[in-house]
Amino acid sequence: MPRAMESVILLAVFSVFTTGCCTNGIGPFGALGPGGEYDMAMQDLYASQRHAQRLVTSQQAISQQYAAVVEERDGMTQMVQALEDEKNTMGQHMASLESDLQVANQRVQNMMAERGQLQQRYASLLDEQDGAISDSLAGRFRDLADRYPDIEFDPSTGMSRFNGELLFDSGSAALKASSETMLREFASVLNDAEAAELKVLVVGHTDDQRIANKGTFAKHQTNWHLSTNRANAVVLALKKLGIGEARLAAMGYSKYQPVSDNYDDRARQRNRRVEIYVLAPDALIAQWDPRTNRS
Numbered sequence: 001m002p003r004a005m006e007s008v009i010l011l012a013v014f015s016v017f018t019t020g021c022c023t024n025g026i027g028p029f030g031a032l033g034p035g036g037e038y039d040m041a042m043q044d045l046y047a048s049q050r051h052a053q054r055l056v057t058s059q060q061a062i063s064q065q066y067a068a069v070v071e072e073r074d075g076m077t078q079m080v081q082a083l084e085d086e087k088n089t090m091g092q093h094m095a096s097l098e099s100d101l102q103v104a105n106q107r108v109q110n111m112m113a114e115r116g117q118l119q120q121r122y123a124s125l126l127d128e129q130d131g132a133i134s135d136s137l138a139g140r141f142r143d144l145a146d147r148y149p150d151i152e153f154d155p156s157t158g159m160s161r162f163n164g165e166l167l168f169d170s171g172s173a174a175l176k177a178s179s180e181t182m183l184r185e186f187a188s189v190l191n192d193a194e195a196a197e198l199k200v201l202v203v204g205h206t207d208d209q210r211i212a213n214k215g216t217f218a219k220h221q222t223n224w225h226l227s228t229n230r231a232n233a234v235v236l237a238l239k240k241l242g243i244g245e246a247r248l249a250a251m252g253y254s255k256y257q258p259v260s261d262n263y264d265d266r267a268r269q270r271n272r273r274v275e276i277y278v279l280a281p282d283a284l285i286a287q288w289d290p291r292t293n294r295s
Contacts, residue, residue, distance in 0.1 A: 115256055133158045133198070133278055140189045141278075148182055158279065160186070164205075164230075164272030171216035173229035175237055183234070187241035190278070200243060201277040204231035204252040207268035228252030234274055 133141075138155040145153040150163035167179045175183075190200060204227035211217045211226065220226040231250035239245055260267040 111256065118253070118257070134194060137189065137192070137195055137278075140192075144182075144185055144189065151182075158277055160276045160278075162274045162276070163269070164274065165269060167234065167274055168230055171211070171213055171220070171226070173220065173226060173233050175233050180237075183237050184241055186276070187238055187243055190238070191242050195278070197281040199247050199249070199279040199281065200238065201249045201251065201279055202231045202234045202238070203257075203275045203277070204228055204234075204250075205257055205271060205273050205275070206255050207271040208255045208258070208262040209268065223254040224252060226252075227254050230274055234276070 133155065138153075138158075141153045141158075141160055142155065145151040145160065148166070150166040152161040153159070154161075166182070167175055169176065189195060190198065206223040206227050211220060211222060216226075220229055228250065229252075231252050235248045235250045238248060255262075255271070258271045259273070260270045262268050262271060
């Protein structure tokens with residue numbers, strides 16, 4: 001029995017004896033009056049017992065509530081700790097991302113610097129071949145471009161730009177059979193006596209889409225491979241059509257020399273191209289500079 005209830009019962013019994021109540025009507029402190037005093041004492045005892053029981057029940061409820069609060073507090077503590085751990089993990093992840101971003105930005109800056117160097121090289125080549133193409137040759141290249149809408153000719157640079165779809169199927173570096181007649185006509189201009197000493201630079205370009213097709217990837221792992229392989233294919237075709245190998249050169253720029261933003265399929269199609277530059281006989285397409293040899 002709980003200690004609170006024992007105290008209540010003892011108090012009730014003590015009250016019975018101090019008032020002289022007993023079962024035979026005579027108590028240790030004198031005789032009881034008519035039986036009403038005994039009944040009242042018992043009622044008080046029962047009331048005290050019920051009150052004690054209520055106190056015990058209330059105490060149990062409070063204990064359960066307290067246990068629930070403690071459990072909730074412990075759960076909140078664990079949750080706070082978990083959030084703190086997650087915060088620390090995210091902080092580490094953010095630091096890693098920031099480091100990766102700095103590396104990526106540095107790579108972009110390096111690529112932009114290289115692109116600037118390539119553009120300067122292009123400009124140098126164009127300056128070297130200024131006036132290389134006569135008006136009559138320019139007229140013949142322009143006539144060819146007029147008959148083939150997918151060819152663009154720039155007389156100021158001696159550049160003929162071929163839409164990639166004109167020469168190649170998507171993801172392929174094999175020349176289309178339909179391009180043979182056009183390349184033959186182009187080569188006939190270059191084989192003319194007036195152009196016999198001019199050099200020919202073939203440059204391949206791609207759009208910004210990575211190589212995803214497995215069949216294409218097996219032959220061209222990157223856009224670098226695809227752009228240079230296409231330029232090589234045109235060079236070999238021109239060689240087969242009679243242009244001396246010493247006059248020919250091939251380059252590939254992957255996706256890094258776009259003529260249009262790659263915002264849709266039509267723009268990407270413009271960037272998939274092959275450019276053929278007709279250069280002056282003394283144009284230095286590539287040259288070994290002994291000053292760069294530090295060994």
